[in-house]
Amino acid sequence: MDRIDAMRAFITVVAEGSFTHAAERLDMSPQLVSKYVSQLEQHLGVRLLNRTTRRIHLTEAGIRYQQRAQQVLSDIDDMEHQLGDLQTQARGLLRISAPVSFATRHLAPLLKDFQCAHPGVSIDLQLNDRKVDIVEEGFDIALRIGHLKSSSLIAKRIVPIRLVMCASPEYLEQHGTPRRPDDLSTHRYLRYSYMEQEDGDSAYRWLPGRGQHSSVDLVSNNGDVLVEAAIAGAGIALQPTFISGAAIKAGKLQIVLPEHEPEPMSLYAVYAHRQLLASKVRCFVDYLDGYFGDPPYWDQFG
Incomplete structure (x- = not known):
């Protein structure tokens, strides 16, 4: 027995005054409505309705149960409406x-x-x-x-x-501008440690820190630190433009090796x-x- 369905059948019988009218409202047969109410009474161990050929009458237990059951069903309906709102309205x-x-x-x-x-x-x-x-x-x-x-x-x-290699104008003036990836081996490189998670991606195989002769002078797991270090002249950094773009626009950083820019x-x-x-x-x-x-x-x- 589905207790919620049985409870709803009982409440509807009380509201409609007959099993036939309740069945029409619930879109089920009168026999099934009667079965639900009988099973509910058996489960509770009390009679909820006195039936005659013309009318039904609530027993004392039925009156008490009807009040509480109506509240339970109302709470269930409210909860389902609220959950439905979560699907239809952003909240x-x-x-x-x-x-x-x-x-x-x-x-x-x-x-x-x-x-x-x-x-x-x-x-x-x-x-x-x-x-x-x-x-x-x-x-x-x-x-x-x-x-x-x-x-x-x-x-x-x-x-x-987008990822770009960048360095400050002062650093490039002092140490020279790389013309090809091999030139990076003689430069100070500011490496983002999480870049290693891209291991196996051919776009990064030429980066400093992956070869035996590469020089890495600063490693950090935070790109903001590396960009600020590059602005200060600490070396060359490969960083996303959502971090470095403002400094590039302001002339504080210059893009190097643009023809070797990794795939976005x-x-x-x-x-x-x-x-x-x-x-x-x-x-x-x-x-x-x-x-x-x-x-x-x-x-x-x-």
């Missing part, structure tokens, strides 16, 4: 994981604009450059940068991420499920699409 807590430098430089305006458009959504943003397990760690969505490998997760490409990576929105996707996630992914421009605004430095 609730949206937990996002995002890379540190990208989020610090470029996410705040987007989040503000998104919440203005969807005021029912609150946001918990966690910054981390490692690849979080969005299911195990309870994230609704993760923003990831790279060349994503196939997985069971859904990944939507948001924007290309991408920013992806990664989430767990495509079917029955909560509206807060679907709306956020849709809002990301096209927000940064094509090309993205940080690449518009000439």
Whole structure:
């Protein structure tokens, strides 16, 4: 016996005054309605209705049960409506994981604009450059940068991420400008440690730090540090333009070896499920699409 169906059958019989009318309202046979009520009475061990050929009458137990059952069914209906709203209206807590430098430089305006458009959504943003397990760690969505490998997760490409070799004009004036990748072996190289995660990608095999004779003078897991070090004249860095673009536009950094620029990576929105996707996630992914421009605004430095 489905207790909710039996409870609903009993409440409808009481409201309609007969099994026949209740059956019509519930779109089932009078026999099935009667069976549900009988099973409910057997389960409870009390008689809820006194039946005659003309009318039904609530027993004392039936009166008490009818009041509580009506409240239970109303609570269930309210809960289902609220859950339905989560699918049709963007609301609730949206937990996002995002890379540190990208989020610090470029996410705040987007989040503000998104919440203005969807005021029912609150946001918990966690910054981390490692690849979080969005299911195990309870994230609704993760923003990831790279060349994503196939997985069971859904990944939507948001924007290309351009990588450039760059150094300060002062550094290049003092140490010379590289003309080919082999020239980098005599330069100070500022290496992003997570670049090793791209191991096996031919676009990175010529980079300093991978050959026996390459010189690496600074290693960090934070691109902002490396860009600031490059601006200060510490060496040559390979960094995404969403970090280095402003300094390039301002003349604080110059692009070197542009003809050897690696294949762009991408920013992806990664989430767990495509079917029955909560509206807060679907709306956020849709809002990301096209927000940064094509090309993205940080690449518009000439």
